[in-house]
Amino acid sequence: MIDNDHNSQNKKTTLKKLLSGDVALLARAITLLETGGTKADNLAYKISANAGEALVIGFTGTPGSGKSSLINCLVKLLRDQGEKVAVLAVDPSSPLSGGAVLGDRTRMGEHTSDRNVFIRSVAARGHLGGLSIAIPSIIDVVDAAGWPIIILETVGTGQSETEIMELADIKVVVNAPGLGDDIQAIKAGVLEIGDVLVVNKCDQPLSDSLVQQLKSMLELRSSEKKNIPIIATSATEDIGIQELDKTIKNISLNLGNEYKAIRQANRLKGNLWRKTEQLFRYRLKEINSKKIEDILHQLRNGIISNGDAAEIILNLCVDKE
Amino acid sequence: MNSTPIRVLVTKIGLDGHDRGSRVVAAYLRDSGMEVIYTPPWQTIENVISLAEQEDVDVIGVSSLATDHLIVPDLMSELKSANLHHVAVVVGGIVPDNEHDMLNKAGVSKIFGPGTSKEEIVKCVTELGTGARKYKIDEGDFF
Structure with a gap:
């Protein structure tokens, strides 16, 4: 009995430490949530009351389009502005062994020792949709641990991994030149969910025509979905990052007051x-x-x-x- | 259902850039069902500590081909001060016989020399990883 009291006291202290920003505990909490089971469910339940405040910026797009490198640039800019940023980078798990090589953060190496940047690699573990089954509660725990901006990077997506829609407040769809023609651009799928369309690797020759293809795709849309910004960037040449940041900030300002409640309700569902x-x-x-x-x-x-x-x-x- | 793959950080510290070995080992571990956080060479010890903490890894594998193993004892003491003493450290590559003792004394769990088989590496990392995971569950099961 005494042991139980002691134990529950310990649990309270640990939870408090987690909520006040202990990075090692946050990392372990994420492992627990990924593992699943009753303890994970309990933790998810306990932290949910403290979650729902962070701005979640989602990055999705084809493999190799430069999502990680672009996020690296954006994190750098946000750090220059004094912001604290967390990044959750999802990579695929092997369908054969269940193992994974999580390499997104190699593009973000310059932030590794910055205590105001938290980066966590997450393996999809067989979950389809571009994310992992635990991602919603991982977002909640990172949020509850006091990270006000969370950048969520999906696995390299094909055309239909749109799960990020429900979780991210702002969706950035990253495209790279040389992958398809204007018919690709009018197909249904991931391009439709973007609040911002990025043409990365804009220093490469075919990027202008990709910008044109995306523009004419938007022309065909109904009026309320026409005004999606298209931004040409180059993560390696540091082009367009300021504009991307400004665009994201504008969108976040226009989200309105009720959006957080609506978003939480959607996530809950x-x-x-x-x-x-x-x-x-x-x-x-x-x-x-x-x-x-x-x-x-x-x-x-x-x-x-x-x-x-x-x-x-x-x-x-x-x-x- | 409620099991989670062992997480391993495969990295290189110091100034040597020969990363073929670390890539091969990363692929071995992936093919054995582990989640590998892979870094390019030239990591600082500070970086490795930060990576181990944020990624909640169970094992750190340091590849060393050109005397970088000499700074592994510094890594070991930094791990302890960061309260990450439960994370097992293995070193792979070229470590002269007469320097094994120094690494073992510093707390390195295993040294893999040239010719070590895939099976040997996987078996050892699995055991060490399972041990570290169990320690964390016993010790830190407070949520």
């Missing part, structure tokens, strides 16, 4: 959906294999339809207890 899906998948594995055999047998013999079978399985998941 997204988190609930993901958790439910996770639970469902877990329950699915728990179903007695004999029952599944039986359902498959009926399916094979045309007694029930695929839809019926799915309905029965769904009920088995729910009735489990």
